[in-house]
Amino acid sequence: MIVFRYLSREVLLTLSAVSAVLLVIIMSGRFIRYLAQAAQGLLDPGVLLLIMAYRVPGFLQLILPLALFLGILLAYGRMYLDSEMTVLSATGMSQQRLFAYSLAPATLVALLAGWLSLGLAPQGVEHVARILNEQSAMTELDTLVPGRFQSMKNGSRVTYTEELSEDRGALSEVFISETQLSSKGDKERGISVLVAESGRQEIQADGSRYLILENGYRYDGNPGQADYRAIKYDTYGVLLPKPEVAAEVTEREAIPTRELIGNDKPRMQSELQWRLSIPVLVFVVTLLAVPLSRVNPRQGRFLKLLPAILLYMAYLALLIAARGALDKENIPAVLGLWWVHGLFVLIGLLLLYWEPLRLRWAARRVAQEVARG
Known part of the structure; x- marks a missing residue:
């Protein structure tokens, strides 16, 4: 139980720090865009902070899976570098058990991401769309x-x-x-x-x-x-011309999740599957991050960070591509986005069990050579 609390605390602390940094970066870039529109008279400066507040759930739902992925890589990577994982391995801590322990913080993050994706984010998008529509109805004199x-x-x-x-x-x-x-x-x-x-x-x-x-x-x-x-x-x-405020959200993003359930339109099915994919993404990236965090102290903690990020980007890119294909009815709704999750679950299982299988095969070859000799 002590080891479990220690691992969970390390992951959650790193996750919180990474989430805060990513949120500040994303919000700063978006706030600069809104400030430019306000300077041009396209937006009332008084609504900028309100728009940013409503956009936070939408930002966080995408930040949390990446933050958990990086949090596991950085936290466990430091423990491998400091030989803490070596000590834990000597007491029976396998990769599979480490993954089981990691599921606890992953479940908390998945619940939070699901709440944001299925509930708060669509509500925030609806409020932002209403504010932008009100701004579009204003004249030059109003701003x-x-x-x-x-x-x-x-x-x-x-x-x-x-x-x-x-x-x-x-x-x-x-x-x-x-x-x-x-x-x-x-x-x-x-x-x-x-x-x-x-x-x-x-x-x-x-x-x-x-x-x-x-x-x-x-x-x-x-x-x-x-x-x-x-x-x-x-x-x-x-x-007096009306300000031409560019809409940054689509209509379907503001639709409540309960209205998407049972809707047979491909775009609605795509939106529903995308929202459900956010919490699923959390568990899959946890499966990927645990074996990828294993590093040799001589190699440094950042050796596998770049390949891991590239793997995450490939995962997200495939999800976005599958979403676009589902919108255009190029793939059936039953297949939807789930084949992408299934593919990376297989990759995660291969990474998780590759080292034990490799050691088992090596031991078997050694035993065979000894028997022959």
Whole structure:
């Protein structure tokens, strides 16, 4: 029992550290993308942290199997390097028994990953999709920040205002620059610049919104050429475009798991099998990691780390490929993703029992040679 607690503690501590590092890396990259969209006026800065919080379950469900895989490799690899495993082997600790002990932390991780995959992650995706839809329904004025140049429409339009009222209905010192494109949208015809002392928002009967500019000028022309045209106006209306927020989630990812059960559509079956594959993945990578963690102290603890990671990547790549094939009905739903798990279970069993079988065969050959001699 002492050995069991020690092994479980080592694996779980390493798993927690690896999970934290991977989560920070993934969330940092995604948060930078959201910040870039907020700087362009595509997202309200106030919803960034909320979106990130809803995305955490989706990140964790993929991080946990990899973190457990690396946790076993690093924890047991250190024990082999420090000859702790040698001492345990001398007391009867076989690879099979080590794998049995490793199933305890693997079960905890599988339960957590299954909860995330089947429950929390779809709910988080649904909330993120709703937030992004709300952002897509907003206009340029709703995301405008006073005192900052804001680009819209893929950078072809830049808007600036010195001051903006709390209800976002009135502006002062307005500047709008927009690149004019040809009818085909492939060539620039020039730049149109609008400046005004003030502006206000006006909603039409059809729901479209206009920015009504007052007391200003409009300049049209091409940079570098002296053919600019200046027009003074008292009132000028500008249609407010809606931010084009790119959807990062698909509709099926937000469907509750209970609605996927019994659905005969290939894409729904694929999504259900993918969610069920996450906890199964935890047990399979445990079977792979235990024999791969065995290293010679002279070789170093990182000798098998690269081949192990490549094996994990191959496993995940095959799962993704099988998911795509199931979406396109290239493989039957009965076969689905399960053949990939079965293949790597066989690989794991081969790795787990290869060393005992090799030693048994070697002992048999020695016995045969002694009998002949």
